[in-house]
Amino acid sequence: MSLLKILLMAFSFIFWAAGLVMLTVGIWAKISLEEYLVLSTNNYPNTPLILLATGGAVLLWGFLGCISAAVEKQCLLRTYGLFLVAVLIAGLAAGLSALFYRRDIAEGFQSGLQNAVLSYSEDEEKADALDAIQRALHCCGVHSYRDWFESPWSLEQQENHLGHNNGSVPSSCCKTRKGCHNSPLSQKVLTINREGCFKKVCDFVSDNMFYIATVTLGLALMQIVGIVLSCLLATKINHQMPDAVPT
Structure with a gap:
């Protein structure tokens, strides 16, 4: 069990670091992409805020993962595993959406730029x-x-x-x-x-969306490791629990 415990704690630390990366990317996107998102007719102005919120949540839950592995509590391990499943699903959905809907994003920028030119004085x-x-x-x-x-x-x-x-x-x-x-x-x-x-806007946004989608998908797939480790450790703890003494 000690090996599983160490592995899960190491993963939780990496997961926590990944949350810090997402938080940093969210801050960067808020600063660097906000002007581009303003001109899009698609509803993507909250994308940086979503990254910030997700990064903050991952930071908190990464800390929970370290605690759950250290204290070896089944309920905490199962809760942590369920959160990792949710992150996996959300990450896959977000990453694949960014890859598949890049054309829609580009069309939104085209009409947004045209509207900006026409309403420049207003x-x-x-x-x-x-x-x-x-x-x-x-x-x-x-x-x-x-x-x-x-x-x-x-x-x-x-x-x-x-x-x-x-x-x-x-x-x-x-x-x-x-x-x-x-x-x-x-x-x-x-x-x-x-x-x-x-x-130029399409190239800039498309390149950055590709990198963001790739990182998001990579982080999502990484959750599989954490899910397996948390489930294995919870199972080991369950097997080592003493049977109830009959009355």
């Missing part, structure tokens, strides 16, 4: 998110910088610069602010990023 939150993405990914518009030309914001800029019909893009599209700041474009558009943001 929706400040989406405008700020779009500006941040255009600066960070060095892109402009949805599929190209020309997507801005028919936007209400660009038409307003052209009205403010009478005689210029070349279209206008926000300063966040500029490689350098000089000669580009919210003004109609010249014939040579060398001062702006001409590639659209949709492909």
Whole structure:
């Protein structure tokens, strides 16, 4: 039994560390992906919060696993095993969903980017998110910088610069602010990023979703080891319990 006890305690420590990783990833996702999730028309804004909550729960239950192995209590071991089963199911569902629904996520970003361009002068939150993405990914518009030309914001800029019909893009599209700041474009558009943001956003989110899904699936499959160890230790304890003395 001592070997099973040591193995389960070692696993519980690894499980606790995995919870710490999930908590860290949740914080990173909250900081790094929030601007991207704001622009998605799909309902994924709470994904970082889910990671944070899951990581916190795993931290607590990893600690419970160490205690249950140390005190060798059947009820605690069985409770810990049931929690690991729940984590296994949830992890498989979350990881597979992230892999299979990446196309839906991409489509949500496409329509979200289009809406952000059209409502640029009206929706400040989406405008700020779009500006941040255009600066960070060095892109402009949805599929190209020309997507801005028919936007209400660009038409307003052209009205403010009478005689210029070349279209206008926000300063966040500029490689350098000089000669580009919210003004109609010249014939040579060398001062702006001409590639659209949709492909770059999709690549960025898809890559990160793949890594997150892979880690989630790996952690979920790791739970099988913990389930087996907790069940074996609980069974061993049950077999070693003295039979009740008949009265």
